[in-house]
Amino acid sequence: MPAPTALRVALLGCGVVGTQVVRLLTEQADDLTSRVGARLELVGIAVRDTSIARDPVVDPALLTQDADGLVARADIVIEVMGGIEPARSLILRAVASGASVVTANKALLAEDGPTLYHAADEAGVDVYYEAAVAGAIPLVRPVRESLAGDRVERVLGIVNGTTNYVLDQMSAYGMGFDEAVAQAQELGYAEADPTADVEGYDAAAKAAILASLAFHTRVTLDDVSREGITSITADDVAWAAKTGHVIKLLAICEVTPDGVSARVHPALVPLAHPLAGVRGAFNAVFIEAEAAGELMFYGRGAGGAPTASAVLGDVVSVARHRVLGGRGPVESSYAQLPIASPSSTITRYQVRIAVDDRLGVLAQVAQLLAENGVSIEAVRQAPESSDDGSTGIAHLVITTHSAAESALAATVAAIADLDAVQDVTSVLRVEGS
Amino acid sequence: MPAPTALRVALLGCGVVGTQVVRLLTEQADDLTSRVGARLELVGIAVRDTSIARDPVVDPALLTQDADGLVARADIVIEVMGGIEPARSLILRAVASGASVVTANKALLAEDGPTLYHAADEAGVDVYYEAAVAGAIPLVRPVRESLAGDRVERVLGIVNGTTNYVLDQMSAYGMGFDEAVAQAQELGYAEADPTADVEGYDAAAKAAILASLAFHTRVTLDDVSREGITSITADDVAWAAKTGHVIKLLAICEVTPDGVSARVHPALVPLAHPLAGVRGAFNAVFIEAEAAGELMFYGRGAGGAPTASAVLGDVVSVARHRVLGGRGPVESSYAQLPIASPSSTITRYQVRIAVDDRLGVLAQVAQLLAENGVSIEAVRQAPESSDDGSTGIAHLVITTHSAAESALAATVAAIADLDAVQDVTSVLRVEGS
Numbered sequence: 001m002p003a004p005t006a007l008r009v010a011l012l013g014c015g016v017v018g019t020q021v022v023r024l025l026t027e028q029a030d031d032l033t034s035r036v037g038a039r040l041e042l043v044g045i046a047v048r049d050t051s052i053a054r055d056p057v058v059d060p061a062l063l064t065q066d067a068d069g070l071v072a073r074a075d076i077v078i079e080v081m082g083g084i085e086p087a088r089s090l091i092l093r094a095v096a097s098g099a100s101v102v103t104a105n106k107a108l109l110a111e112d113g114p115t116l117y118h119a120a121d122e123a124g125v126d127v128y129y130e131a132a133v134a135g136a137i138p139l140v141r142p143v144r145e146s147l148a149g150d151r152v153e154r155v156l157g158i159v160n161g162t163t164n165y166v167l168d169q170m171s172a173y174g175m176g177f178d179e180a181v182a183q184a185q186e187l188g189y190a191e192a193d194p195t196a197d198v199e200g201y202d203a204a205a206k207a208a209i210l211a212s213l214a215f216h217t218r219v220t221l222d223d224v225s226r227e228g229i230t231s232i233t234a235d236d237v238a239w240a241a242k243t244g245h246v247i248k249l250l251a252i253c254e255v256t257p258d259g260v261s262a263r264v265h266p267a268l269v270p271l272a273h274p275l276a277g278v279r280g281a282f283n284a285v286f287i288e289a290e291a292a293g294e295l296m297f298y299g300r301g302a303g304g305a306p307t308a309s310a311v312l313g314d315v316v317s318v319a320r321h322r323v324l325g326g327r328g329p330v331e332s333s334y335a336q337l338p339i340a341s342p343s344s345t346i347t348r349y350q351v352r353i354a355v356d357d358r359l360g361v362l363a364q365v366a367q368l369l370a371e372n373g374v375s376i377e378a379v380r381q382a383p384e385s386s387d388d389g390s391t392g393i394a395h396l397v398i399t400t401h402s403a404a405e406s407a408l409a410a411t412v413a414a415i416a417d418l419d420a421v422q423d424v425t426s427v428l429r430v431e432g433s
Numbered sequence: 434m435p436a437p438t439a440l441r442v443a444l445l446g447c448g449v450v451g452t453q454v455v456r457l458l459t460e461q462a463d464d465l466t467s468r469v470g471a472r473l474e475l476v477g478i479a480v481r482d483t484s485i486a487r488d489p490v491v492d493p494a495l496l497t498q499d500a501d502g503l504v505a506r507a508d509i510v511i512e513v514m515g516g517i518e519p520a521r522s523l524i525l526r527a528v529a530s531g532a533s534v535v536t537a538n539k540a541l542l543a544e545d546g547p548t549l550y551h552a553a554d555e556a557g558v559d560v561y562y563e564a565a566v567a568g569a570i571p572l573v574r575p576v577r578e579s580l581a582g583d584r585v586e587r588v589l590g591i592v593n594g595t596t597n598y599v600l601d602q603m604s605a606y607g608m609g610f611d612e613a614v615a616q617a618q619e620l621g622y623a624e625a626d627p628t629a630d631v632e633g634y635d636a637a638a639k640a641a642i643l644a645s646l647a648f649h650t651r652v653t654l655d656d657v658s659r660e661g662i663t664s665i666t667a668d669d670v671a672w673a674a675k676t677g678h679v680i681k682l683l684a685i686c687e688v689t690p691d692g693v694s695a696r697v698h699p700a701l702v703p704l705a706h707p708l709a710g711v712r713g714a715f716n717a718v719f720i721e722a723e724a725a726g727e728l729m730f731y732g733r734g735a736g737g738a739p740t741a742s743a744v745l746g747d748v749v750s751v752a753r754h755r756v757l758g759g760r761g762p763v764e765s766s767y768a769q770l771p772i773a774s775p776s777s778t779i780t781r782y783q784v785r786i787a788v789d790d791r792l793g794v795l796a797q798v799a800q801l802l803a804e805n806g807v808s809i810e811a812v813r814q815a816p817e818s819s820d821d822g823s824t825g826i827a828h829l830v831i832t833t834h835s836a837a838e839s840a841l842a843a844t845v846a847a848i849a850d851l852d853a854v855q856d857v858t859s860v861l862r863v864e865g866s
Contacts, residue, residue, distance in 0.1 A: 020724065024582055024583070024724060028582060028583075028584070031584075032581075032582060035581050130579060136722075136724075136725035136726060136728065137728060138571075138574075138575035138578075138579030138580070138728070141571075141574055141575060141578055141579050142571035142574060142575060145571075145574055145746055145749070145750055146563060146571030146574050146743065146746040147571070147742065147746055148465075148468050148745070148746050148749035148750070149457055149461060149465060149741075149742060149744070149745020149746050149748060149749050150457070150461075150742040150745060150746065151461070151464075156864060156865055215770055216769070216770075217769050217770045217772075218769065219772065223772045225775035225778075233859075235858070235859075236785075236859050236861065239785055239828075239830060239859075240783075240861075242813070242830075243783065243811075243813060243830060243832065245783075245863070247861070250864055250865075252864060255770065256773045256777065256778075256779070258771070258773035258774065258777045259770050259771035259772050259773040260770045260771070260772055260773060261772075261773040261775070261777070261778055262772075263775060263778065265862060266861060266862075267861065267862045267863060267864040267865075268783055268861050268862070268863040268864070269863075269864060269865045270863075270865060270866050272712075273865040273866070274710065274731060275865055276865075277707065277710045279705075282727075286865070289569075289742060290738075290742075291453065291457060291569075291738040291739060291741055291742035291745075292569035292732065292733065292738070292739050292742035292743070293569060293732065293733045293736075293738070293739050294715075294731075294732060294733070295569065295570060295571070295730075295731065295732035295733075296729075296730075296731035296732065297728075297729075297730060297731075298707060298727075298728065298729035298730075298731065299725065299726065299727060299728035299729065300725065300726045300727065300728075303726075305723075305724040305725075305726070306724060306725050306726050308582075308724055309580065309582060309583040309722060309723075309724035309725035310579065310725070311582070312581070312582020312583060312724075313578055313579040313580055313581050313582050313583065315582055316578070316581035316582050317578055317581070336649070336650050336651065337648055337649075337650045337688065337692050337693045338691070338692035338693070339650075339652065339656045339692050339693055339694075339695075340689045340691035340692040340693060340694040341691065342658035342694070342696060344689065344691045344694070345658075345689075345694055345696065346689070350673075350676065350678075350701055352669075352672055378676075380675070380676060395672075397672060397675075397676060399676065425668070426664075426666075426668075426669050426672075428669065428673075428680070428699060428700065428701050429698060429699075429700045429701070430678070430700060430701040430702075430703075431589060431683055431685060431700040431701070431702060432589055432683075432700075432702045432703060432706040432708055432709075432719070433703050433706070
C-alpha cells in the first residue's frame with residue numbers, strides 16, 4: 001500500500017485549545033509534513049455555533065455543526081470539545097470508521113477511558129491522550145513507553161495548577177484560603193466557580209487516568225478518594241513551614257498489598273523533596289519506579305498553547321503510524337541548520353574583579369563596559385577585610401545584561417589593563433533567567 | 434505475516450548496565466511478553482572475556498566472544514559495550530541484517546550518530562538510544578515525539594551527575610574543588626581519573642546528542658564548545674550564593690540567528706530556577722518550547738538499574754514495532770489489579786492539637802497513640818501566647834511514622850475525647866519522604 005500524501009484531520013471543538021491547535025497546524029505545516037511524511041490537511045472544525053467570532057487563524061469556511069459528517073470523512077480526529085457526550089459517541093464513531101483519535105478530554109477518560117481504548121484495540125487504530133493529564137508535560141508517552149520495561153511503584157502528582165497557585169500564595173504571603181482564591185480568580189488562574197479545582201475533582205480525574213496508565217488497571221473516577229483544599233488554613237500552612245514542609249494538593253497513585261490505591265488530598269511535602277519547589281500554576285508528576293528510581297516531569301499543566309503542543313505531538317505520532325506503520329525515527333537531520341560559532345554566543349555574565357579600594361574605580365570599569373556595548377544589570381561592591389582591618393582591596397561583582405562573548409572578552413581584557421584592577425578573579429555566564 | 438511468538442535478543446556487553454538489563458529481562462519476563470505481544474528470548478551475550486565471574490542472574494551458557502555471529506542471529510541487538518569500535522561496526526551489521534538496535538552508547542552517538550540513524554532509515558529498522566542521554570530520564574521520546582508538533586527553542590541540561598555532586602558539595606559545605614572531588618571518588622560518584630566528567634567531555638557528548646535531537650540537525654562532539662569545572666573555587670561558589678545563584682555545569686543547546694549553538698560550561702543559575710534545586714548526583718533537563726513553554730525532566734542520569742530501565746523501555750518499543758507494526762496502545766488494562774479500599778491507605782500523618790498547657794498532657798496523648806499502634810516520629814510543643822502573656826493553651830504537633838488510616842482515625846477520636854484536649858486542629862498526611 002503506498003503511503004498517503006495527505007491525511008484528513010477533523011477538529012472537534014474550537015475553544016482556547018482548539019484555536020491553538022489550528023494555529024500550530026497552520027504555522028508548523030511544513031515541519032509537520034517532514035515529520036509525518038504526509039501533509040496534514042484540516043478538513044473541518046465541528047462547533048456548536050458557527051456564528052461566534054473567532055481568532056483570525058480559524059478559517060470560517062471550515063466550521064460546521066455536522067460533527068458526525070465531519071468524523072466520517074477524517075483519517076485523524078482531534079477531540080477538544082470536552083464533556084462526556086457527544087464526545088464519547090463521536091470518538092467511538094471515529095474509531096469504528098478506522099480513524100485515529102487524539103483527545104484532551106480528561107473527564108471522559110476518567111469516566112470511561114477503557115471503553116475507548118478497547119474500541120481502538122478492536123479497530124486497530126490509535127487513541128492518544130497526552131494532553132489529558134498535566135497539559136504540556138509529556139507523561140503518558142514516558143510512562144507507557146519509556147517505563148515499559150520497568151515497574152512503576154508510586155506516582156505523586158501536582159496536577160492542578162489552580163490549587164497549587166492558591167497554596168503557593170498562602171505559603172509565600174501568609175494569605176488565607178479565601179483571599180488566595182480571590183486573587184487567583186482575578187488573575188484568571190481560577191474559575192468564577194472554583195469548585196472543580198479546590199474540591200479536588202479535576203485532580204481526581206487525572207489521578208484515575210494516571211493510575212490506569214501506571215498500573216495497567218482500570219481505575220475510574222469513582223475509585224479515587226478525594227479531599228480538596230478548602231479546609232486548609234493560613235495556620236496550617238504556617239505550621240507546615242515550621243516543621244520543614246509545604247502543603248500541596250497531591251494526586252497519589254500506588255500499588256499496595258491490597259491493590260491499586262488512588263487518592264487526592266492536601267499533604268505535607270518535605271522542603272527538600274523536588275515537588276516542594278513546584279511554584280505557582282505549574283504542574284509536576286513525581287514517579288518512583290523499581291529500576292529507574294525517582295523521576296520527575298515538570299511543566300505547564302494547562303493553557304491553550306501548552307495543551308495544543310501536547311495534542312500536536314500525539315497527532316504526529318498517530319499520523320506517522322498511518323504513514324510509516326509506526327517504524328522508528330525518521331532520520332533526525334532534516335532541518336540541518338548551520339552550527340553557530342561559539343564566539344557568537346549571547347548570554348549574561350557575572351564578572352568578579354579585585355580592585356584598589358578607592359573612589360572612581362567603579363566609574364572606570366563602568367566606562368569600559370559602556371564603550372564595548374556591554375550593559376550592566378547589577379553591581380555589588382564589597383571591601384575585603386582581614387583580621388587586621390581593611391586590606392585596601394575591594395571586590396566588584398558586575399552582572400551584565402545579554403552580551404556577545406566577543407564583546408565581553410574585549411571588555412574583560414580592557415578591565416584587566418586598568419591600573420586600579422588587581423585581578424579579574426572570575427568570569428561566569430548566567431543562564432536560566 | 435503472522436506476528437512472531439518470540440523475538441531473539443542479543444546483548445553486546447555485560448558490565449554494570451548489561452547485568453541489570455539481563456536482570457530486568459529475566460524478572461519482568463511475563464510483563465514484557467504482555468507488553469510486546471511476543472516473548473523476548475535472550476539468545477546470547479557478547480563479552481570480551483567469558484571467564485570473568487559475573488552476577489548469578491547471568492547464565493554463563495549465554496556468554497560468547499563471537500559478537501559478529503551473535504548479531505547475525507538476532508531480531509533485536511542491545512549494545513551496552515560502549516566505545517566507538519567495535520560497537521559501531523556491530524550496530525551497522527545488525528541494522529544491515531534487519532535487526533532493530535537499542536544502544537546506550539553516548540560516545541558513539543555524539544561522534545557518529547547520524548551514520549547510524551541513516552543506516553537504520555535505509556534498512557527500515559529502529560535505532561533507539563534513550564539511555565544514552567541522562568540515563569533513566571525519559572528524554573529522547575518526549576523531545577522526538579511529544580514535542581513533534583512544537584518548536585524547541587532552548588535546552589539547558591544538568592547531564593553529568595559527578596560534576597553536579599561536586600558543585601553541590603562545594604555549595605552546601607563550602608568545600609574546595611579538590612576536596613569535593615576526593616569525596617565524590619570515595620563515594621563512587623567520580624572515577625579515579627575524573628577528567629571526562631570534570632572537564633565536561635561527558636556533558637559535551639550529551640549536548641551533541643541533545644542538540645541533534647532537539648533541532649533536527651547533525652551536531653557532533655566537535656561542534657560543542659566545552660569548559661569544565663576545574664577552575665571553579667569555593668570563593669566562586671560563595672559569591673554565587675551572595676548574588677542569589679548556584680553554580681551548575683550546564684549543557685546548553687539553542688537556536689540562535691547564526692544557527693544551532695551547543696556548549697558546555699559552568700554557569701550561575703538563579704536560585705528560583707527549577708534547575709537550581711537539582712541536588713547531588715541527579716540530572717535534569719530543562720526545555721523551552723514555543724507552545725509548550727517550560728518543561729523539566731528530572732531523575733537519575735547514571736547507574737546500572739536506571740540505565741537498564743531506559744534500555745528496556747526502548748527494547749519494548751522496537752519489539753512492538755516488529756510485532757504490531759508500531760500501532761498504538763495495547764489496551765492498558767491487562768494487569769487489572771484490584772482497587773484498594775481507601776481505609777487501607779498507609780501513610781504518615783501530622784496531627785495538630787490545642788491542649789491545656791500543663792504537665793502530663795503529652796504523656797496522655799502519647800499513650801493513646803501507642804495503644805492504637807501508631808508510632809511517633811516527632812513531637813513539637815509550643816505554648817500559645819497573646820499580647821497579655823500565656824493563654825493557658827499549648828499547640829502539640831505530632832508527626833507519626835507510617836500508620837493505617839483506620840488506626841489513625843481511631844487515635845484521633847480518642848485524643849479528641851481527652852479532657853485536656855481543647856481541639857484537634859488539623860490532621861494532614863505527610864507524603865514524599
